[in-house]
Amino acid sequence: MQKMLNIISNVLRGSANRNGSRVVVASRTYADFTPQATFDIKKCDLHKLEEGPPLQAVLTREEGLQYYRTMQVMRRMELKADQLYKQKIIRGFCHLYDGQEACAVGIESGINRTDHLITAYRAHGYTLTRGGTVREIMAELTGRRGGIAKGKGGSMHMYAKHFYGGNGIVGAQVPLGAGVALACKYQGKNELCVCLYGDGAANQGQIFETYNMAALWKLPCIFICENNKYGMGTSVERAAASTDYYKRGDFIPGLRVDGMDILCVREATKFAAEHCRSGKGPILMELQTYRYHGHSMSDPGISYRTREEIQEVRSKSDPISLLKDRMISNNMASVEELKEIDVEVRKEIEDAAQFATTDPEPPLEDLCNHIFSNEPPMEVRGTNPWAKLKSIS
Numbered sequence: 001m002q003k004m005l006n007i008i009s010n011v012l013r014g015s016a017n018r019n020g021s022r023v024v025v026a027s028r029t030y031a032d033f034t035p036q037a038t039f040d041i042k043k044c045d046l047h048k049l050e051e052g053p054p055l056q057a058v059l060t061r062e063e064g065l066q067y068y069r070t071m072q073v074m075r076r077m078e079l080k081a082d083q084l085y086k087q088k089i090i091r092g093f094c095h096l097y098d099g100q101e102a103c104a105v106g107i108e109s110g111i112n113r114t115d116h117l118i119t120a121y122r123a124h125g126y127t128l129t130r131g132g133t134v135r136e137i138m139a140e141l142t143g144r145r146g147g148i149a150k151g152k153g154g155s156m157h158m159y160a161k162h163f164y165g166g167n168g169i170v171g172a173q174v175p176l177g178a179g180v181a182l183a184c185k186y187q188g189k190n191e192l193c194v195c196l197y198g199d200g201a202a203n204q205g206q207i208f209e210t211y212n213m214a215a216l217w218k219l220p221c222i223f224i225c226e227n228n229k230y231g232m233g234t235s236v237e238r239a240a241a242s243t244d245y246y247k248r249g250d251f252i253p254g255l256r257v258d259g260m261d262i263l264c265v266r267e268a269t270k271f272a273a274e275h276c277r278s279g280k281g282p283i284l285m286e287l288q289t290y291r292y293h294g295h296s297m298s299d300p301g302i303s304y305r306t307r308e309e310i311q312e313v314r315s316k317s318d319p320i321s322l323l324k325d326r327m328i329s330n331n332m333a334s335v336e337e338l339k340e341i342d343v344e345v346r347k348e349i350e351d352a353a354q355f356a357t358t359d360p361e362p363p364l365e366d367l368c369n370h371i372f373s374n375e376p377p378m379e380v381r382g383t384n385p386w387a388k389l390k391s392i393s
Contacts, residue, residue: 036060037330041264047247047254047284053271057263061332064323067109067262068333069341071101071320074125076349077134078293081124081141085297089357090141093168094155097125099292102319103226104129106265107194111273114162116184118177119196121156122226122291123166126196130163134348138356146359150370171201174223175210181221181282192220192276194269200231202245211249211282218281222272223249225286226259232295233304246286253280259287260317290317368392 037059044052078098084090097104104125107117119126127137132148140147141155148158158166164180167173177195184191201207202225214221225245229236236243246254255272258264265287272283290313294301301310327333368380371391380389 032331033061033333034331037326037332039263039326041261041267042258044264044268045246045256047244047249047256048251049253049255052255053257053264053267057267059263059326059332061327063109064327064332065337065341067105068320068323068327068338069345070105070129071262071323072342072345073134073348074098074101074104074128075320076345077128077137077352078124080138080349080353082293082297084138084142084353084356090155090297091143092154093121094141094297095122095295096293096297097122097291099313099319100226100228100259100289101125102262102265102322103224103259103287103289106259106262107224107269109262109266110269111192111194114189115191115273116162116164116177116180116193117196118164118173118180118193119166120170120173120198120201121166121168122198123156123158126163127158127160127166130160132158132160132163134352135355138349138352139359142356142359143361144356144359145362145366146355150366151362152366152370171197171204171206173197174201174204174207177223178210178214178219178221181214181219182217184220185217190277192222192273194222194224196224196226198231199225199227199229199236199243199245200234200239202227202248203240208248211252211284214282215249215252218279220276221282222269222276223252223282223284225284226289227286228289228291230291230295230304233299235304244286246284249282249284252282252284254284254286256286256288259289260319260322262319262323 038056039059041055041057043055046052075098078096081090081094081096085094108129117126117130124137127148136146136148137158140149140151140153140158143151143154145151148160153166156166156168164176174195174197177193181193184193197207227236227245231239246256255268257268268285272285275283292310324338328335368389368391377390377392380391382389
């Protein structure tokens with residue numbers, strides 16, 4: 001009897017084709033899985049709001065697989081960037097996003113692709129969700145011609161359609177985001193701007209000035225503070241008299257959201273987007289999240305926090321593990337299916353890394369190209385004051 005069970009099990013796992021390679025035969029069909037499920041999610045803390053996002057979220061199997069794959073791509077991409085940086089293939093500044101994947105994927109799933117987004121220098125994840133490819137991002141990190149900014153921007157300056165970076169100056173993207181939101185209102189297209197910054201930037205004066213203008217003009221802007229608990233090497237408790245970042249807008253309504261749960265982030269973003277589109281003006285969200293790496297690659301990340309603290313967050317609150325456990329425990333996916341996705345993702349990352357290390361660097365004659373879009377060429381004085389270069393759009 002046991003022998004017969006083993007034979008059946010081997011048939012279900014796979015069979016060899018004529019060339020000797022393995023052909024996987026799925027033991028479960030799509031019909032075997034739960035097509036969608038409803039999950040209880042954590043209640044958001046509210047500021048100047050009578051009601052907040054729902055306490056339940058519906059997740060379809062298709063959405064779950066998509067979210068899982070995108071978060072895994074982000075995670076593996078950042079781990080590969082860490083490796084290439086330590087090999088000195090990536091140089092300069094490099095701020096990694098692993099641990100915060102639920103923020104980027106959750107926000108993207110709560111807005112439209114025609115909406116706009118601007119962020120600080122921890123930008124690799126948002127470049128991906130806004131339409132950049134892994135190859136383009138990795139090539140930009142290594143300064144190659146095939147990079148998303150032609151190899152001229154590097155880690156902190158990546159752009160895509162409706163995505164305005166990747167900004168290197170702390171907090172400076174916030175007033176720019178309000179300007180994008182003003183353009184949205186002026187053009188009357190029912191679009192909005194998501195404007196992201198970190199807890200380290202949250203104490204900057206220009207942010208409060210922007211709150212004021214956005215509230216006065218009722219701009220369709222979602223201000224989002226990604227509170228990953230540390231601004232560079234300083235904990236939020238040592239840096240801010242009030243760590244209730246969602247209340248910082250004062251007269252602007254606010255939400256504090258579990259930023260490690262993609263469903264919490266998605267539902268809160270949908271709620272915030274509806275608030276903006278209905279003409280009520282800006283809204284502020286604080287996403288409580290965590291970064292596994294240090295502030296940047298020059299920061300080991302363990303001089304101001306313990307390895308045990310990082311490991312505890314990984315074991316209890318990891319955004320990818322949380323989604324994976326939900327899907328498996330509710331029969332929305334199998335362990336084998338998710339492992340297949342993991343294998344595909346690893347291959348995609350390795351292929352992108354291969355491209356990023358072999359693609360040529362931009363030639364010197366490209367130095368002044370791509371300065372403006374749809375503008376006539378202009379003369380640019382080079383490092384030699386007698387040499388004139390021409391930009392080419």
